[in-house]
Amino acid sequence: MNGRFIVDGVHEGMSRRDFLKLLTIATATMGLPVSFVKKLEAAIKAPDRPPVIWLHFQECTGCTESLLRATNPDLAKLIFDLISLDYHETIMAAAGNQAEAVLTHMMEKNAGKFICVVEGSIPLKDGGIYCQIGGKRAVDILREVSEKAAAIVAIGNCASFGGVQSVDPNPTGASGVLDVVKDKPVINVPGCPPNPYNILATLLYYLTFRKVPELDKYNRPKFAYGRRIHDHCPRRAHFDAGRFAREYGDEGHRSGWCLYQLGCKGPVTYANCPTTQFNDIGVWPIGIGHPCVGCTEPGVGFHLPVRFRVKPQEVVPPEEYPPIKTREGKVTVAGVAAASAALGAALGAAGVAASKLPDKEVEKHGGGKAEKS
Amino acid sequence: MLEDTRYEVVKGRIFTKTFMIFTFFVALMVILLGIRFFKGLGAVTNLSDGYPWGIWIAYDVVVGSALGCGGYALAILIYILNKKEFSPLMRSALLTGALGYTMAGFSVIIDLGRYWNTYGFFVPSRWNPSSVLFEVAVCIMAYTLVIWVELTPAVAERTGWDRRKVEKVVMIAAVLGLILPTLHQSSLGSIHLISLGKLHPLWHSGFLPLYFLSSVILMGYAVTSAESLLSSMYFGRPYETPLLKKLTTYMVYIGFAWILMRFLELLLWGKLPLVFKSGLYSVMFWIEIALFLVPSYMLWKLRGELTPRKIFVYSIIYLFAGALYRFNVYLIGWNPGDNWVYFPSFMETLITLGIISFEFLIYLAFVKTFPVLPAKEV
Numbered sequence: 001m002n003g004r005f006i007v008d009g010v011h012e013g014m015s016r017r018d019f020l021k022l023l024t025i026a027t028a029t030m031g032l033p034v035s036f037v038k039k040l041e042a043a044i045k046a047p048d049r050p051p052v053i054w055l056h057f058q059e060c061t062g063c064t065e066s067l068l069r070a071t072n073p074d075l076a077k078l079i080f081d082l083i084s085l086d087y088h089e090t091i092m093a094a095a096g097n098q099a100e101a102v103l104t105h106m107m108e109k110n111a112g113k114f115i116c117v118v119e120g121s122i123p124l125k126d127g128g129i130y131c132q133i134g135g136k137r138a139v140d141i142l143r144e145v146s147e148k149a150a151a152i153v154a155i156g157n158c159a160s161f162g163g164v165q166s167v168d169p170n171p172t173g174a175s176g177v178l179d180v181v182k183d184k185p186v187i188n189v190p191g192c193p194p195n196p197y198n199i200l201a202t203l204l205y206y207l208t209f210r211k212v213p214e215l216d217k218y219n220r221p222k223f224a225y226g227r228r229i230h231d232h233c234p235r236r237a238h239f240d241a242g243r244f245a246r247e248y249g250d251e252g253h254r255s256g257w258c259l260y261q262l263g264c265k266g267p268v269t270y271a272n273c274p275t276t277q278f279n280d281i282g283v284w285p286i287g288i289g290h291p292c293v294g295c296t297e298p299g300v301g302f303h304l305p306v307r308f309r310v311k312p313q314e315v316v317p318p319e320e321y322p323p324i325k326t327r328e329g330k331v332t333v334a335g336v337a338a339a340s341a342a343l344g345a346a347l348g349a350a351g352v353a354a355s356k357l358p359d360k361e362v363e364k365h366g367g368g369k370a371e372k373s
Numbered sequence: 374m375l376e377d378t379r380y381e382v383v384k385g386r387i388f389t390k391t392f393m394i395f396t397f398f399v400a401l402m403v404i405l406l407g408i409r410f411f412k413g414l415g416a417v418t419n420l421s422d423g424y425p426w427g428i429w430i431a432y433d434v435v436v437g438s439a440l441g442c443g444g445y446a447l448a449i450l451i452y453i454l455n456k457k458e459f460s461p462l463m464r465s466a467l468l469t470g471a472l473g474y475t476m477a478g479f480s481v482i483i484d485l486g487r488y489w490n491t492y493g494f495f496v497p498s499r500w501n502p503s504s505v506l507f508e509v510a511v512c513i514m515a516y517t518l519v520i521w522v523e524l525t526p527a528v529a530e531r532t533g534w535d536r537r538k539v540e541k542v543v544m545i546a547a548v549l550g551l552i553l554p555t556l557h558q559s560s561l562g563s564i565h566l567i568s569l570g571k572l573h574p575l576w577h578s579g580f581l582p583l584y585f586l587s588s589v590i591l592m593g594y595a596v597t598s599a600e601s602l603l604s605s606m607y608f609g610r611p612y613e614t615p616l617l618k619k620l621t622t623y624m625v626y627i628g629f630a631w632i633l634m635r636f637l638e639l640l641l642w643g644k645l646p647l648v649f650k651s652g653l654y655s656v657m658f659w660i661e662i663a664l665f666l667v668p669s670y671m672l673w674k675l676r677g678e679l680t681p682r683k684i685f686v687y688s689i690i691y692l693f694a695g696a697l698y699r700f701n702v703y704l705i706g707w708n709p710g711d712n713w714v715y716f717p718s719f720m721e722t723l724i725t726l727g728i729i730s731f732e733f734l735i736y737l738a739f740v741k742t743f744p745v746l747p748a749k750e751v
Contacts, residue, residue: 325710327714328423329421329423329714331716332718334718335717335718336716338718339428342725350689354685358682
């Protein structure tokens with residue numbers, strides 16, 4: 001077995017139309033112009049595209065589930081067509097020593113080139129003994145693989161920030177990838193689960209441009225995590241107007257009002273959920289009436305009770321409203337000078353002319369001075 | 374013919390120093406117009422959504438066409454009141470009128486944002502006959518043509534065309550020349566009937582058309598007097614003082630009547646307190662009234678002992694009065710919202726100066742080519 005779980009022929013199993021459609025969605029997710037679809041396509045078809053090694057640690061496999069259950073168009077299938085996924089413990093057929101052999105083999109073969117995707121947190125307490133695979137501690141596996149990887153993508157809240165396991169008292173010392181790997185570029189794609197398009201777009205971005213996308217202070221790609229949920233929330237107008245759901249199922253809740261009073265973490269959470277949404281049918285937590293739990297935000301998701309009301313970062317709804325009347329039009333010094341000069345010249349010319357005109361009764365044939373010519 | 378007066382060509386070189394100065398301003402205007410037509414209004418003007426009409430409309434079109442109404446105002450005297458003695462002033466008044474109106478029409482095209490749609494004006498299916506602006510456009514365009522036709526005898530005399538053939542057309546033109554300005558000069562006031570709420574109540578009134586029409590006749594006489602005196606001085610010709618003295622009588626009548634109408638309206642509509650309570654608007658109102666009142670009073674007081682200089686000075690003041698009234702209605706008293714400001718930009722003003730220069734330029738060339746000014750009595 002060469003480690004490729006599903007063949008890497010791009011056109012196998014999907015029409016070109018579907019393929020381009022997917023690339024367009026991914027391009028849009030990255031906030032890139034449509035012209036980049038071609039670049040993406042070229043990168044995916046390139047024979048030397050970096051393979052992906054997918055590691056699982058302390059987690060629920062929800063991120064992988066999220067990918068597998070994406071439906072538009074056959075995302076579960078496409079992701080294996082699009083990226084050269086060489087090792088994935090959950091879905092690979094191999095098991096036991098055979099699987100571990102594949103990992104070692106692929107790592108050696110693609111040293112310095114492959115992308116390491118990490119799903120799940122890494123327990124560091126007591127020497128990291130709480131998660132072991134094939135007798136190896138998670139932290140050691142990660143160190144070993146990351147050493148040879150070109151870049152590491154931490155998928156999900158667990159791999160990014162420690163996840164639900166890291167909540168007090170954090171018995172296993174669950175930590176994110178960044179707490180272990182310090183010498184490689186780490187891209188966090190948090191969420192519980194993260195939007196499959198964000199995972200895909202991040203991987204494709206790296207494949208296409210061979211560099212890490214622009215990241216925010218938590219190493220999240222800005223194209224997906226650059227904007228606050230609150231600011232793009234379709235229920236935002238209700239927040240500004242003070243229309244809140246106060247209990248699940250009350251009138252406000254049924255009317256689709258703002259979920260802030262129910263503990264929505266939208267005001268402090270950065271993600272593209274309101275715009276990208278989930279399951280390809282336009283659903284997302286707030287959309288179905290559940291407050292955002294802040295699963296993309298360190299220290300918010302799992303750390304704060306769902307019912308806990310966060311302090312909005314902007315207490316006064318918008319910083320400032322666009323003025324109804326804006327100061328418009330301009331007065332320039334040169335304009336005033338020119339107009340004044342013109343008026344002055346007119347008055348001056350009239351004055352000069354008046355002074356030259358005789359101020360006495362003149363003979364009908366009198367006439368003025370002769371024209372200078 | 375309607376007029377038996379003799380006219381003569383002014384002798385002298387066309388390319389004088391004065392001529393060259395005007396040429397310079399015209400050349401400058403041509404360059405700026407290039408910028409305006411290729412880069413748009415914003416590149417040249419300070420116009421905005423709040424003030425889509427600036428100095429080009431307020432001065433070049435509204436004041437400019439008013440200054441071109443000398444021929445119209447004289448025609449009222451000559452043809453309606455049968456005061457044939459004013460005929461000698463007619464041709465030069467027509468010339469200033471022709472230039473004023475031609476440049477007013479030209480200014481409208483400069484001011485049109487999408488000037489390439491101007492052709493629509495010649496396509497009847499694209500007309501909107503309910504629009505005051507349409508009426509103004511038709512009349513100004515027709516009247517421009519009419520004035521030039523009225524000037525053809527001057528060309529005919531010079532070129533030796535058969536004058537009688539020309540005169541038949543000129544007769545019709547003269548009739549139209551009486552009707553058209555009555556229509557569109559009042560319409561220039563009617564335009565602002567719609568500005569209720571934007572135009573300050575000191576100026577907004579149902580009588581706007583009447584104010585515009587009456588003051589334009591006054592301005593017509595004033596501009597004719599000033600122009601006659603100036604050309605007499607500049608070309609070393611005799612002053613038409615006796616004629617102009619008679620003309621001042623009409624100016625005084627209209628001037629006093631105009632002020633009376635303004636105050637009567639303010640009184641009857643209960644707007645009189647506004648003349649003191651409106652801040653800058655009150656100031657502008659009083660300057661405007663003073664500019665009408667001072668020459669009216671002085672011309673009436675001095676009626677027996679008027680000299681060319683005095684007639685000139687008071688005529689000029691009348692012109693400033695009429696111009697300020699129009700500026701007050703079109704720009705100063707017109708407020709689209711307190712957040713908007715407008716003052717013409719440097720280039721905007723230069724284009725207006727270029728247009729004025731162009732009128733002087735053509736006037737100087739025209740009177741030295743065709744018989745326009747009254748002949749000296751030998």
